[in-house]
Amino acid sequence: MNPRKKVDLKLIIxxxxxxxxxxxxxxxxxxxxxxxxxxxxxxxxxxxxxxLDDTTLKLQIWDTGGQERFRSxxxxxxxxSDGCVLAFDVTDLESFEALETWRGDVLAKTIPMEQSYxxxxxxxxxxxxxxQVPQEVAQGWCKEKDIPYFEVSAKNDINVVQAFEMLASxxxxxxxGRVQSLLNSNVSLYFLSVLTRRGGYSLGGSAGAGx
Amino acid sequence: MEAAGRAQAARGRVPRIDPYxxxxxxDFDYAAYEEFFSAYLAILTxxxxxxxxxLKGGGAVQRSMTVKRYIRKGIPLEHxxxxxxxxxxxxxxxxxxxxxxxxxxxxxxxxxxxxxxxxDMNRTFPDNVRFxxxxxxxxQGPLYNVLLAYGHHxxxxxYCQGMNFIAGYLILVTKSEEEAFWLLDALVGRILPxxxxxxxxxxxxxxxxxxxxxxxxxxxxxxxxxxxHGVLWTLVASRWFICLFVDVLxxxxxxxxxxxxxxxxxxxxxxxxxxxxxxxxxxxxxATSVPDLCEKFKExxxxxxxxxxxxxxxxxSRFQSC
Numbered sequence: 001m002n003p004r005k006k007v008d009l010k011l012i013i014x015x016x017x018x019x020x021x022x023x024x025x026x027x028x029x030x031x032x033x034x035x036x037x038x039x040x041x042x043x044x045x046x047x048x049x050x051x052l053d054d055t056t057l058k059l060q061i062w063d064t065g066g067q068e069r070f071r072s073x074x075x076x077x078x079x080x081s082d083g084c085v086l087a088f089d090v091t092d093l094e095s096f097e098a099l100e101t102w103r104g105d106v107l108a109k110t111i112p113m114e115q116s117y118x119x120x121x122x123x124x125x126x127x128x129x130x131x132q133v134p135q136e137v138a139q140g141w142c143k144e145k146d147i148p149y150f151e152v153s154a155k156n157d158i159n160v161v162q163a164f165e166m167l168a169s170x171x172x173x174x175x176x177g178r179v180q181s182l183l184n185s186n187v188s189l190y191f192l193s194v195l196t197r198r199g200g201y202s203l204g205g206s207a208g209a210g211x
Numbered sequence: 212m213e214a215a216g217r218a219q220a221a222r223g224r225v226p227r228i229d230p231y232x233x234x235x236x237x238d239f240d241y242a243a244y245e246e247f248f249s250a251y252l253a254i255l256t257x258x259x260x261x262x263x264x265x266l267k268g269g270g271a272v273q274r275s276m277t278v279k280r281y282i283r284k285g286i287p288l289e290h291x292x293x294x295x296x297x298x299x300x301x302x303x304x305x306x307x308x309x310x311x312x313x314x315x316x317x318x319x320x321x322x323x324x325x326x327x328x329x330x331d332m333n334r335t336f337p338d339n340v341r342f343x344x345x346x347x348x349x350x351q352g353p354l355y356n357v358l359l360a361y362g363h364h365x366x367x368x369x370y371c372q373g374m375n376f377i378a379g380y381l382i383l384v385t386k387s388e389e390e391a392f393w394l395l396d397a398l399v400g401r402i403l404p405x406x407x408x409x410x411x412x413x414x415x416x417x418x419x420x421x422x423x424x425x426x427x428x429x430x431x432x433x434x435x436x437x438x439x440h441g442v443l444w445t446l447v448a449s450r451w452f453i454c455l456f457v458d459v460l461x462x463x464x465x466x467x468x469x470x471x472x473x474x475x476x477x478x479x480x481x482x483x484x485x486x487x488x489x490x491x492x493x494x495x496x497x498a499t500s501v502p503d504l505c506e507k508f509k510e511x512x513x514x515x516x517x518x519x520x521x522x523x524x525x526x527x528s529r530f531q532s533c
Binding site for chain 2: 017018034035036037038039041042043044045047060066067068069070072073076077
């Protein structure tokens with residue numbers, strides 16, 4: 001039968017300082033939680049292999065961090081990504097209000113495609129008491145933008161897996177959609193093979209460069 | 212079996228927390244470290260005797276060929292603060308500006324600056340027992356003060372992440388807020404190129420490009436591999452430059468690198484980077500993907516080559532001539 005397909009996806013996680021990007025990622029990839037991580041400067045990559053719809057997905061998730069002044073360096077990593085986690089902290093209103101900017105930033109850096117660029121929004125730290133962003137408000141914003149919203153806790157491992165898998169699944173369908181549309185438009189098999197082999201790693205632009 | 216026994220014994224003898232308060236990582240190789248350290252201890256003792264003779268009589272440490280040569284061979288911890296203060300010019304500035312540091316802390320405070328610094332307090336060395344919020348005394352207070360004073364002193368920079376790690380090391384070595392402040396001023400204000408930490412970060416971006424060019428000249432195969440994967444040096448090297456190898460290399464090795472940084476300037480950063488890349492060239496060239504490359508770049512900052520700080524610094528000195 002159909003040998004299991006293998007696909008590489010490059011995902012990124014972005015959001016304001018201290019919302020728990022590294023914590024979410026470590027909870028998802030390593031199933032661990034620490035109260036305090038060292039400040040993330042620049043970017044680091046974590047990998048995880050998951051199976052979704054008969055497809056083996058190798059996720060490369062780029063953890064990004066740093067103040068505003070690091071943004072121009074870090075945003076070069078958005079290029080070539082297949083999807084994005086937008087994270088905020090439900091106890092920090094400013095981090096929610098910043099989502100608009102983060103979303104704009106990432107859309108400006110990724111190449112517009114026929115299918116919309118996959119994103120999920122994660123409202124983190126729902127385990128804390130001093131909540132500033134009501135669920136309905138966050139939900140409303142996401143609905144307007146047509147982005148799935150998850151209320152999560154990296155600390156208590158609530159909804160973290162679901163959120164990442166939703167993003168992975170959307171990124172996968174977008175990729176398959178692109179392959180399908182190439183098939184339909186009868187573009188040469190060469191490009192098809194480039195697309196399916198592509199690592200999603202390409203920072204420099206052209207898909208599958210150097211492979 | 213015998214090796215496992217040795218490792219177990221070494222684990223019993225080598226403290227779990229290093230002399231600076233850092234917890235050793237889970238996978239720390241106690242046996243290899245003990246073997247290295249017993250040899251290094253002999254070197255340290257020899258150097259300490261020479262330094263005591265050199266520094267006899269007190270007074271500020273002046274730059275000279277002898278001092279430079281001594282510094283390359285390592286400054287004993289008990290003299291490190293004094294030598295850094297002397298050769299970097301920090302001591303002279305501190306002496307010329309009595310009370311300046313305290314005045315910076317007493318003046319009006321910028322709320323946004325304070326908030327930016329506060330965000331990183333629990334995120335600076337969570338693996339160091341002296342920086343934990345429940346430590347007694349806790350170094351978060353001095354760290355906060357040094358960063359706040361520096362932000363007021365240098366408005367163009369304010370607070371840039373990465374400076375928390377640097378100031379943290381300076382506090383661990385000097386055990387003095389005021390000296391740490393003046394050393395931070397020496398680094399950010401004079402030793403490093405301009406605009407390393409300012410909002411444009413142009414100096415930092417330039418240095419990353421310069422590293423790329425140096426690699427192209429000296430290690431063309433590595434440069435070609437990086438190009439073929441479209442990997443920007445930013446991904447690999449930004450931490451190296453911003454944190455001056457803090458939390459990248461082992462603590463003792465970072466301090467030895469800083470010995471030379473204070474005495475010889477920022478070219479040392481390139482020498483460290485190139486020495487690492489050159490020594491591990493064969494291994495780096497095995498990488499077949501970007502995550503692979505990232506893993507390699509993490510690996511090359513660990514292990515014997517960098518832990519054995521004395522021979523690492525000798526390799527650094529040798530590199531400049533090739």
